[in-house]
Amino acid sequence: MKRRADGVTCGGCALSAAGAIGAPSLWLSLPRTRRHLGGGFENEGMDWTVLLTELPFVILGGAFVPLLVFALLMRWRDRRRAEDSGA
Known part of the structure; x- marks a missing residue:
């Protein structure tokens, strides 16, 4: 069975790019990170x-x-399809 990889590749790359942008945004919004980057009283605890x-x-x-x-989800989906078509 031949798999079409163009949609899977595009989806994986888009998800990876979204994660690479979203994770630092979430990290910067955490109170611990803000404290290290100068959110403390009079720059107390600044750690660059x-x-x-x-x-x-x-x-x-x-x-x-x-x-x-x-x-992993794509592999699981393909395995389920193979089981359904083989049974």
Whole structure:
């Protein structure tokens, strides 16, 4: 059985891009992050190293976790179709 990959590839890329944009926005809205980036009283507790330590992981996680879930759902869907057509 041959699979059409054009719709799956486009959907996975779009989901990955949305995750890579959405995850940092969510991360920036958290109170902990705002406190580290200068939201404390008189810049108390400012820690700019979070941009170098946490932000890359947030972006990578936002890009790859939705893509992984999408790939697993597509595999599950294809397996269900194969079971239905083979039975």
